[in-house]
Amino acid sequence: MTVDERFPREFRETREEVEVGTRSPIVTGPVSDWATDFSHMEPEWAADPYPIQDDLRQRCPIAHTDRFGGGWLPTRYEDVAAVAYDTERFTSRSIIMSNFRPPASIAPIGGAPPISSDPPFHHDARKLLLPAFTKTAVAKQEAATRAFCHSLIDGFAGQEIVDAAAEYAQHIPMRVIADMLGFPPEDGPQFAEFVESTLEGINLPPDERIARMGKLFDYLLAQVHDHLDNPREDLTTYLINAELYGQKLEPSHVVGSMVLLLIAGIDTTWSAIGASLWHLARTPADLARLVASPSLLPTAMEEFLRAYAPVTMARLVKEDMSWHGVDMKADDWILLSFPAANRDSAQFEHASDVVIDRAVNRHAAFGLGIHRCVGSHLARMELRVALEVWLERIPSFSLADPAAVKWSTGQIRGPRALPLRIG
Amino acid sequence: MKLQIDPGRCQGHGRCYDLAPDLFGDDDEGFGKVLGTGVVPDGKQQEARLAAANCPERAIDLLEET
Numbered sequence: 001m002t003v004d005e006r007f008p009r010e011f012r013e014t015r016e017e018v019e020v021g022t023r024s025p026i027v028t029g030p031v032s033d034w035a036t037d038f039s040h041m042e043p044e045w046a047a048d049p050y051p052i053q054d055d056l057r058q059r060c061p062i063a064h065t066d067r068f069g070g071g072w073l074p075t076r077y078e079d080v081a082a083v084a085y086d087t088e089r090f091t092s093r094s095i096i097m098s099n100f101r102p103p104a105s106i107a108p109i110g111g112a113p114p115i116s117s118d119p120p121f122h123h124d125a126r127k128l129l130l131p132a133f134t135k136t137a138v139a140k141q142e143a144a145t146r147a148f149c150h151s152l153i154d155g156f157a158g159q160e161i162v163d164a165a166a167e168y169a170q171h172i173p174m175r176v177i178a179d180m181l182g183f184p185p186e187d188g189p190q191f192a193e194f195v196e197s198t199l200e201g202i203n204l205p206p207d208e209r210i211a212r213m214g215k216l217f218d219y220l221l222a223q224v225h226d227h228l229d230n231p232r233e234d235l236t237t238y239l240i241n242a243e244l245y246g247q248k249l250e251p252s253h254v255v256g257s258m259v260l261l262l263i264a265g266i267d268t269t270w271s272a273i274g275a276s277l278w279h280l281a282r283t284p285a286d287l288a289r290l291v292a293s294p295s296l297l298p299t300a301m302e303e304f305l306r307a308y309a310p311v312t313m314a315r316l317v318k319e320d321m322s323w324h325g326v327d328m329k330a331d332d333w334i335l336l337s338f339p340a341a342n343r344d345s346a347q348f349e350h351a352s353d354v355v356i357d358r359a360v361n362r363h364a365a366f367g368l369g370i371h372r373c374v375g376s377h378l379a380r381m382e383l384r385v386a387l388e389v390w391l392e393r394i395p396s397f398s399l400a401d402p403a404a405v406k407w408s409t410g411q412i413r414g415p416r417a418l419p420l421r422i423g
Numbered sequence: 424m425k426l427q428i429d430p431g432r433c434q435g436h437g438r439c440y441d442l443a444p445d446l447f448g449d450d451d452e453g454f455g456k457v458l459g460t461g462v463v464p465d466g467k468q469q470e471a472r473l474a475a476a477n478c479p480e481r482a483i484d485l486l487e488e489t
Contacts, residue, residue, distance in 0.1 A: 360477060
């Protein structure tokens with residue numbers, strides 16, 4: 001057994017000691033007015049957030065809520081961009097809007113570096129990950145991804161109806177990320193549980209939330225120990241051995257980056273694949289056009305990313321301030337909705353329409369500024385391959401039961417149940 | 424026509440080298456770089472404009488020669 005003093009067997013106890021911060025009351029239930037009481041955790045938002053965002057953009061472009069201990073929701077592209085670019089006044093110390101604000105002492109690493117880090121540390125932590133996620137680097141995963149997509153569709157033989165979210169979209173990023181981190185591919189179902197706990201479990205009682213997150217950390221720590229004993233060519237071994245400022249990474253940095261890659265790598269891409277298939281299933285003209293002209297897919301894909309951007313981030317306000325006409329308080333949340341920015345008609349013509357040959361598409365689905373999604377090239381490869389294989393194998397499909405489509409709740413939006421008739 | 428990438432704005436989205444691979448490439452961290460001198464060959468102006476128009480960070484400058 002390889003000993004690394006950073007990762008003792010009792011690591012989890014030391015981690016729990018630092019679990020302090022500020023908790024706010026859990027408030028759930030119907031929203032009275034989206035301008036003053038918004039919640040991204042309510043079913044109405046999950047089912048269709050776009051009319052809500054469009055309405056707010058017109059009458060109250062920076063909405064407020066007292067839920068989650070207080071927060072703001074900018075819906076105009078220019079305001080979303082301004083927050084994303086302003087790392088002086090908005091911190092990434094926490095990027096999941098919940099009822100828990102981590103203490104300032106968690107900086108600069110944060111819970112999931114580098115997404116949870118601010119400059120200047122952010123730059124150095126991000127630099128460690130960038131080479132593994134360039135377009136050239138991720139192209140090496142394409143053949144295996146394509147073969148895996150085919151194998152999933154082979155598994156549909158004899159079925160007239162398949163759940164494209166649960167039986168297709170979900171598995172693709174799980175397999176790709178498991179391969180990159182060097183986790184056993186059969187652990188996929190556990191990943192789905194971790195993703196749900198992290199992103200959809202934010203209104204659970206604190207004890208339950210801590211217990212659920214503990215399962216994720218226990219799993220990752222077991223993976224770290226396995227990689228210490230059996231080092232191999234993957235990102236887990238890379239992070240264990242990586243150095244910053246002449247020293248091995250802090251244990252919270254190693255495990256935090258693993259959390260980031262696992263959680264952010266899975267349900268985001270799962271959502272993008274699912275939302276694209278959902279659109280095509282209910283828009284036969286677009287489906288026919290893409291099947292007839294596969295070369296249009298890269299352009300169409302960017303439009304799906306714009307119109308159904310899966311990812312909303314969050315920030316915390318650093319100090320009390322008046323900002324774009326509203327009075328923000330220190331530690332107020334900002335719900336940073338790239339989906340809302342992407343549907344601002346001041347930025348995009350026919351912003352509410354899905355135009356699959358939109359040639360100029362400066363969308364913000366992967367964020368703006370220094371926190372640009374580190375996995376964007378990987379996500380684009382997976383999305384393109386997943387759609388290419390699906391359209392080649394299943395050129396005709398439709399929604400089997402529109403009422404049975406279920407969307408995820410929270411900051412990552414995509415179909416979690418998507419029954420499609422493929423027969 | 425000449426192309427420039429503002430390294431202070433580029434975040435490595437890669438739209439330029441996706442859309443205009445003859446004009447742009449990436450470095451080993453995924454940031455965009457202009458290939459060659461940046462002078463756009465005849466027949467590639469439309470491609471250059473498309474890449475600039477799709478950069479989410481507005482990091483590409485098109486310098487029209489006078």
